[in-house]
Amino acid sequence: MVKILTNPFRGAPPPLGSMVSAAGQRLSAKLDHELAVAGFPDVRAAHAAVFMAMDPDGTRLTQVAERTHMTKQAAGELTRHLVDKGYLSARADPDDRRARMLHLTERGWAVIKTGKKVISEYDAWLDDLVGAAQVAALRRTLELIIAAGSEPRRRA
Numbered sequence: 001m002v003k004i005l006t007n008p009f010r011g012a013p014p015p016l017g018s019m020v021s022a023a024g025q026r027l028s029a030k031l032d033h034e035l036a037v038a039g040f041p042d043v044r045a046a047h048a049a050v051f052m053a054m055d056p057d058g059t060r061l062t063q064v065a066e067r068t069h070m071t072k073q074a075a076g077e078l079t080r081h082l083v084d085k086g087y088l089s090a091r092a093d094p095d096d097r098r099a100r101m102l103h104l105t106e107r108g109w110a111v112i113k114t115g116k117k118v119i120s121e122y123d124a125w126l127d128d129l130v131g132a133a134q135v136a137a138l139r140r141t142l143e144l145i146i147a148a149g150s151e152p153r154r155r156a
Helices: 016-037 045-053 061-068 072-084 106-130 132-148
Strands: 088-093 096-104
Touching (some): 016 045, 016 106, 045 072, 045 106, 061 096, 072 088
Antiparallel strands (some): 088 096
């Protein structure tokens, strides 16, 4: 067995994906903390995608899954938790009795209000830290990366 003498990651710039994740984790930690302080300790940043996917007049689970890019099972697990904790209600869809419509409760709307405040403060902090133009450019770049939807090509 040949012993490898160097780690190619040591001393190299961190991978961009890791840096983007670390920046996202910073917002997630702030969101978790502020939601708990506001009286919502059972809601986590992981639930944010569900809240952002909800329509004011109700949303089917399949729509939540599509909008959040989750499997129906994963979206179902998150929404069940939110229903159990009183942030969402589930009712029969009036257009299709076989389907269930998820609706934000008053408590769910309060979470959205708190989350919007935290995200706005984070965005303002970013603007102050690196400048609004840099943040706008970063947003456009990340939107392009996300929309690309395929694996990067390998370099020869």
